[in-house]
Structures are given as C-alpha cells and as structure tokens.
Amino acid sequence: MNAIDRTPADLLRSALAADPARPLATFYDDATGERVELSVATFANWVAKTANLLQGDLSAEPGDRLALLLPAHWQTAVWLLACHSTGVVAEIGGDPAAADLVVSGPDGVETARACSGDRIALALRPLGGRFPHAPEGFADYAVEVPGQGDRFTPFAPVSPDEPALVVAGRELTGAEVVEEARAEAARLGLGPGDRVLTGLGWDDWQGVAAGLYAPLAAGGSVVLCRNTGQLSEEGLARRVADERVGLTLL
Template identity: 40%
Template sequence: MCELTVTAALLGPLLDSAPAAPSITYYDDATGERIEVSAVTLANWAAKTGNLLRDELGAGPASRVAVLLPAHWQTAAVLFGLWWIGAEALMGGGADHDGADVALCTADRIDEADAAVGAGEIAALSLDPFGRPVADLPVGITDYATAVRVHGDQIVPERGPGPALNGRSVDDVLAAAARAAATAGLQPGDRVLSTADWATADDVIGRLLAVYAVGGSLVQVAHPDAAALDRRRAMEKVTRTLE
C-alpha cells in the first residue's frame, strides 16, 4: 500500500486548487531581495531536490538528512524534496544531527555538516537569488545550485516513507502541524507573515507546515525592518502574523 508523504499531504491540495497562486514569498530586508514562489514552482524545486538527493547523493526512505539552513524558500524546497523521497529531516544542532547520512547546509555551516555526516554526503547552498554557486567550495562537497538544475522537476514519490522529522512519523508530523495551526488560529487560505527562524523541528512544524496545513501561504521575512512590516502586511494582504 502506498503511504502519503508530508509533501503529498500538504502541497498536493494546493497543487490541485491553486497551483499558480503564491505559496511562499521571501523577503530579505538586509539585501532588498523579494522572491515569490507559486505552489507549482515550489513543487518543481522540491522534485528537483528530491531527485538530486535520491540519484546523486544516495538518499532514500532510510536516510537521515541534516538540514543546516535558515528560514528561506529554498529551505522549504529542500524539506519538501527530502520528504518526497521518504527521507527524514533532522533539524536543530549538535546531537540532533548525530548519525546523519546527508547534510544540506550554508557555507558557514560546513564544519557542522561535516561533523554530522562523517563520511556521508554534503551539499552546500548559496541561497543566492540568481542561483550563483558557493564560492571556494571545498573539494568533495556538492554545490546545490549547480547540481540541482540538471535534475528533473517531476518525481516518483516514495511509496513507503520512513520517519519524517527528528524521529516523528509522517502521521505525527501532519497531526502536529494541524494542532499548531489551530493553536495559532490559522484559517483556510490565510496569508501568514513570519519573521521567525526554523531552527528546530517544532519551528518547522509551527512556522512552516502549520501554514500549509490550512492551505495558506507564507510571507517569510529575514532580517526584518520593523518600520517596513506594516506596509508589507498591507501590500501582501497578510491576514495573520506568526511570532
């Protein structure tokens, strides 16, 4: 029997109902960056990431993937990609990443990634809005921006996913996301603004997955300029704010 992945459960309804609508809009107030990603574009990036993990980095439903990345639209693509192949995301730091098979990280966290995976695979993300690679990347580390673009944007989802997030099953993660959405008072279709990071498994559930659990969309702001937030709420038609 085919089991549902986190990605299929949360992105699937959005792809069916509003594939071209904004799914995540990312701002970085330190750089002036703004990127709007539709549900179908996020799913395509997730598929490309899943194919990279599966075909090039050897990941699958028994794999544990350390995610050493900030709250960013590409991080969302990484998470949904690894869940599409049934792998387990490891969020947090230190012991939370022990025994990881693969790590995805920013350049400043390569040492952490190396400690997490030992002889395992590491892919580094520049998070550059124009897709530029990481500069001066050490030998043996995959550059995500370069590698992911050659992979297909369609994927065969894993039929028997393993644990999804820091030891929690797919069902546990989906139930936790629904509870988090209810606790935050999120409603179907909400446009949600957040300036919070996704450092832990609970952060990912409460600040990312809860939004998708109600079919909402996310406005994620890095390095927020407090003076600009009210204007942004109005411009982006924000209906809820997550702290």
C-alpha cells in the same frame, strides 16, 4: 487540504491539485533586499528537482538521516519537502557526524565537514544563486539541481508511519507532522487563502510549523522573513499591508 493526506508530501500534492498558481511562499531577506515569491507550482518544481537529486545522484534511501544546517529560508522549505517526498529523515540542526548526508548553508560548512557521507552546500544567494567557488568537499546545490527532472516518483512508497522530521530533539513521523500541522493551523486560526508573516527561527516546532507546515496544511501561504531586525516598524507595517498578511509572528 485533503482529509486523506497523511504525509507532508501529500499536503503539497493536494495544494498543487487545488490551485497551482496561488502563492505558497514569499521570502524576504532584509539584509540583502531579496524578495522571492514562489507559487505552489514553482515550489513543487523545486521540490521535485531536489527529490530527484536526493534519490538519484545522492542515492539516498528511505530512513537515511540528513542533517539540515540551514536557517529559516525558502530553500530550507524545499529541502524539507524533498526529504518527505523520498522518505529521508530531515534532522533540523542535526549532528553531521551521525548523519548519512548533510546539507549546509555558508555558516555551517565547517561543522558539516564531520559528515562522512555526501555533503551539499547552499550559498543562500538571491534567486538560488551558486557559490563563486564551492567549499572544498561539497557539491554546490545551485549547480547540481537545475538539470534534475521536473517530476518525481519515489522508488518505494513513503510510509506515513516512519520517521520524517527531527526538530529540537523531537522525532515525528510523516503522519504526526501532518496531524500537528493541522493542529497548529487551527490554533493560529489559519484557513484557506490566509497569509501568515513570520520571522521565527526554525530551530523548534513552533517556528517551522508557522513558516511551512501549518500554512501548507491550511491551504494558506507564508511570508517568510529573514533578518527582520533590519526592518523598521514602518517598513514592517508596509509589508504586512502590501502582502495582505492576516497574522504576524515575530
């Protein structure tokens, strides 16, 4: 964490400069058996590719509104940081009809059709796999993103004082996201190298802060778990031990 970081994208850049090889996000889906581990460098590469897709192919501009209809997932984290890198406002669970573009998982496709702008669908399959057949009217993220550039430079600097995130109806600027992420990290007792395991949903600030922003701000990492109801107490205890987790939030 760098004291001069003022946007979430700054936090990621600082993490990349400090130690690109350290784990940043480990994702489990207990319904499918999936496990994915992303280092800071790997995560930042996904963010860069997604930001290039947003800015280039989708012609998104700072201030555009993106309705993000995705669950707590590592690819959701990528989309949030890509929005922050381009100045696009990420609205978690936002109204597609009022958005400039929409990003949806399989369960949100019908709702997402209300967006008159670009529509991106994610299959949320293991390892970022594509749909067997993309939903009609949607671009398949897994098809579009691999060919994007590995480095990203915004056409215009992203202001920390402009809106960056809407969650549970609350709008935050980039600077406010950083400030509140640091406060949440302090409240949770997170510091450099700490690992937090969370199964919280991302439909409110506490959930998305625990699953992304607070560990990023603290220089820690997250074990992000989906469908934890299918995990036994013994299985959870093993995971906590194996992943060297210091804090569990379910």
